[in-house]
Amino acid sequence: MESIFFSEKEQAYASEVREFMRLEARPHVLAMDRENKYPFELLRKMGQRGYIGVRFPSGYGGGGLNMMHEAIANEETAAQSYALACARSVPHHCAFIIANYGSEEQKKKWLPGIFKADIITAECITEPTGGSDAARMKSVADRKRDCWVIKGEKRFQASGAVADLFIVFAMTNRDVHPTKGMSVFAVEKGTPNIVAMEEFDTLGWRGLRIVSELIFDNTAIPAENLIGEENQGFPILMDMLNSERILVASGLLGTARTCLEMATAYTMEREAFHRPIYKFEGVSFKVAEMATRLEAAGLMRTKAARMLDMGLDVTKIAAMAKGFAAENSYWIANEALQVMGGIGYTTKHDMERHFRDIRGGMVAVGTNEIMRLVVQREHYKEFAQTIQSK
Numbered sequence: 001m002e003s004i005f006f007s008e009k010e011q012a013y014a015s016e017v018r019e020f021m022r023l024e025a026r027p028h029v030l031a032m033d034r035e036n037k038y039p040f041e042l043l044r045k046m047g048q049r050g051y052i053g054v055r056f057p058s059g060y061g062g063g064g065l066n067m068m069h070e071a072i073a074n075e076e077t078a079a080q081s082y083a084l085a086c087a088r089s090v091p092h093h094c095a096f097i098i099a100n101y102g103s104e105e106q107k108k109k110w111l112p113g114i115f116k117a118d119i120i121t122a123e124c125i126t127e128p129t130g131g132s133d134a135a136r137m138k139s140v141a142d143r144k145r146d147c148w149v150i151k152g153e154k155r156f157q158a159s160g161a162v163a164d165l166f167i168v169f170a171m172t173n174r175d176v177h178p179t180k181g182m183s184v185f186a187v188e189k190g191t192p193n194i195v196a197m198e199e200f201d202t203l204g205w206r207g208l209r210i211v212s213e214l215i216f217d218n219t220a221i222p223a224e225n226l227i228g229e230e231n232q233g234f235p236i237l238m239d240m241l242n243s244e245r246i247l248v249a250s251g252l253l254g255t256a257r258t259c260l261e262m263a264t265a266y267t268m269e270r271e272a273f274h275r276p277i278y279k280f281e282g283v284s285f286k287v288a289e290m291a292t293r294l295e296a297a298g299l300m301r302t303k304a305a306r307m308l309d310m311g312l313d314v315t316k317i318a319a320m321a322k323g324f325a326a327e328n329s330y331w332i333a334n335e336a337l338q339v340m341g342g343i344g345y346t347t348k349h350d351m352e353r354h355f356r357d358i359r360g361g362m363v364a365v366g367t368n369e370i371m372r373l374v375v376q377r378e379h380y381k382e383f384a385q386t387i388q389s390k
């Protein structure tokens with residue numbers, strides 16, 4: 001981590017998290033990938049160290065730091081495993097909604113447990129009929145006296161099969177534009193009429209217990225479990241996604257960095273035609289390109305995190321950072337696997353796991369196409385404002 005972009009405190013924090021992960025993560029990471037085992041124990045240890053909810057107020061059990069530190073924690077976790085970084089960051093996304101829009105009672109009730117990993121959370125946005133066009137979700141919630149009744153089906157929730165608390169988006173007013181008729185709710189495990197039927201078997205992000213069918217079948221929750229105001233759900237979702245995208249970019253950076261390190265070391269050791277293979281420009285130029293793309297992705301992510309910490313609108317830069325990191329970390333992992341030859345394709349090394357994990361980054365939290373959709377929309381908006389002001 002270079003000093004011109006990071007303070008001494010940030011560099012020390014990165015070293016601390018990296019060392020913790022290097023010493024603690026491996027058995028849990030392998031159990032996630034090979035046995036589909038959710039890392040409860042490691043998450044609790046991370047919670048005790050303040051590595052979950054890094055940017056949230058210490059008064060609620062958070063780390064009391066800022067987004068840059070949260071991003072560093074995700075990057076260093078993902079250097080061991082992107083799937084683990086996802087388990088670390090889902091609590092952030094759910095806590096973000098409660099911390100920024102919830103009532104004082106909601107914050108006190110849920111945030112400390114989330115940050116200690118005593119309460120596992122899942123964010124419920126995507127549905128079987130679509131994820132990209134979130135405003136058109138079909139789940140509904142209707143007010144009945146002192147409760148809300150939710151009816152709908154969600155899909156793809158990371159940590160969903162083991163969650164204690166679901167943060168659920170649903171339509172509460174079908175007579176207005178969908179962006180003005182959505183609300184967000186906290187639904188606790190054990191509430192009658194929640195049906196979690198199946199889990200997906202996925203290419204990567206294994207052990208995250210991603211649900212394939214999560215059905216709210218007239219699930220009645222207390223009226224006070226509405227988070228924020230009624231029909232405020234869409235702006236809350238957009239606000240949350242900006243932070244989430246910066247953390248996804250950070251995670252992908254961490255995993256891609258490990259791929260680059262592995263590839264570099266391997267090309268120095270492995271010999272062919274009487275010399276180490278990095279002596280061939282066909283190999284070392286790939287490594288140069290990997291390093292260049294990683295650098296560019298890192299700069300974009302860091303700009304996004306810094307802007308967020310300054311309170312600026314990050315909609316465009318967060319989408320740029322996420323989309324750019326997704327495409328380039330995949331490119332890096334693919335080329336890193338290539339320079340390792342056949343052994344890179346086996347489970348003898350971690351490369352194949354990282355390759356599988358990184359591929360998910362192009363789909364989750366908005367696909368590459370949706371990131372371009374956001375960037376072009378913001379770009380044209382800014383351009384029109386520039387023309388008007390001339």
Ligand SMILES: Cc1cc2nc3c(=O)[nH]c(=O)nc-3n(C[C@H](O)[C@H](O)[C@H](O)COP(=O)(O)OP(=O)(O)OC[C@H]3O[C@@H](n4cnc5c(N)ncnc54)[C@H](O)[C@@H]3O)c2cc1C
Pocket residue numbers: 122123124125126127129130131132133155156157158202205210360363364365366367368369370373
């Ligand atoms: C590993 C993983 C973890 C996930 N975790 C969660 C989670 O925790 N919670 C949650 O709610 N969801 C989660 N998701 C769901 C994820 O956010 C969605 O899969 C994603 O948003 C895409 O939605 P979809 O799968 O319905 O694809 P669709 O929306 O059906 O899109 C299909 C294809 O059409 C393209 N497309 C759609 N619209 C446009 C357009 N306007 N222009 C160009 N192309 C377009 C898309 O880019 C995509 O290639 C997860 C997904 C994965 C794979």
